[in-house]
Amino acid sequence: MINILLLPAIILLNIASFIAYANDKSLNEELTVQSLKELHQPNLLYHSNLLKVQLSTNDKISSFKNKEITFKLLQSTNNLPISMDSIEPIHGPKLHAYVINSSFTDYHHLYPVPLKSQDQLYFSFIPKTNELYHLWITMKIISTAREEYVYTQLNTNSTYNNYLSPIENLSANIGNYYFKLTFSEPLKLYSPINAKIIISKQPTLKQTENLEKINYELVNIIGFYYKNNAIFHLHPTNSFSSSTDQAWDFHWIPEYHDIAKIFFEFKIHGQIFKL
Numbered sequence: 001m002i003n004i005l006l007l008p009a010i011i012l013l014n015i016a017s018f019i020a021y022a023n024d025k026s027l028n029e030e031l032t033v034q035s036l037k038e039l040h041q042p043n044l045l046y047h048s049n050l051l052k053v054q055l056s057t058n059d060k061i062s063s064f065k066n067k068e069i070t071f072k073l074l075q076s077t078n079n080l081p082i083s084m085d086s087i088e089p090i091h092g093p094k095l096h097a098y099v100i101n102s103s104f105t106d107y108h109h110l111y112p113v114p115l116k117s118q119d120q121l122y123f124s125f126i127p128k129t130n131e132l133y134h135l136w137i138t139m140k141i142i143s144t145a146r147e148e149y150v151y152t153q154l155n156t157n158s159t160y161n162n163y164l165s166p167i168e169n170l171s172a173n174i175g176n177y178y179f180k181l182t183f184s185e186p187l188k189l190y191s192p193i194n195a196k197i198i199i200s201k202q203p204t205l206k207q208t209e210n211l212e213k214i215n216y217e218l219v220n221i222i223g224f225y226y227k228n229n230a231i232f233h234l235h236p237t238n239s240f241s242s243s244t245d246q247a248w249d250f251h252w253i254p255e256y257h258d259i260a261k262i263f264f265e266f267k268i269h270g271q272i273f274k275l
Contacts, residue, residue: 045138045231048148052076053137056120059154061127068124081119088140090147096138097123098222098231101131103162104261130160136231151229164226166259177201189254197264198247219248220265225258
């Protein structure tokens with residue numbers, strides 16, 4: 001069990017992050033991640049055993065230079081490309097790519113698209129460091145009716161790798177907005193918890209006037225486990241607005257003895273905030 005500490009925001013490369021650490025070894029270890037998945041908990045993404053990602057381009061990247069990535073999604077059993085017709089859209093796009101560096105400070109949410117030849121898929125991004133980058137591709141397979149991901153790495157020969165500092169960080173200031181993450185109780189491994197992200201601004205921030213949808217969602221919540229190369233996707237359960245604040249509730253189940261880094265994406269007056 002841990003105590004959640006409210007510390008000054010750490011803002012690196014215009015991205016503020018929320019970090020929570022779950023490490024309670026006194027819990028019943030019989031409740032495993034697999035048993036949680038069998039209960040169909042909504043925040044768990046499956047590591048796909050049906051697919052694998054095959055990069056078609058060199059994984060070398062250079063900071064602040066556009067990097068084009070082409071790849072294939074292959075079926076594990078026969079190495080044949082998967083048909084895009086077998087993938088159901090998730091909040092608009094069929095494929096989502098999540099890219100983050102080894103220090104978890106440079107985060108990108110991208111949308112791969114098919115190319116015309118050889119079953120290739122494509123996206124591009126501009127990395128801000130020369131570190132190793134983690135890459136997750138997520139999709140919803142129609143036959144399994146669940147969100148799955150495949151994982152690989154970019155810039156694997158990098159000698160510039162930094163590491164995530166295990167400092168809890170639950171608030172951020174970006175521009176005129178203040179963001180604060182709260183939990184209903186201390187984090188426990190495998191234990192569902194209620195959480196809330198609060199947005200404050202003067203004058204009043206009104207939902208109908210300020211928040212705009214990003215791919216059919218007003219709030220996009222993606223989390224990463226630092227040591228386990230795993231990813232999770234959370235959905236707000238409800239929201240409320242007061243004269244000064246706006247808040248979004250969501251549920252989370254910590255799955256590993258690990259540092260979890262959660263990114264929130266908002267769009268306010270046409271500007272996308274990633275924090």
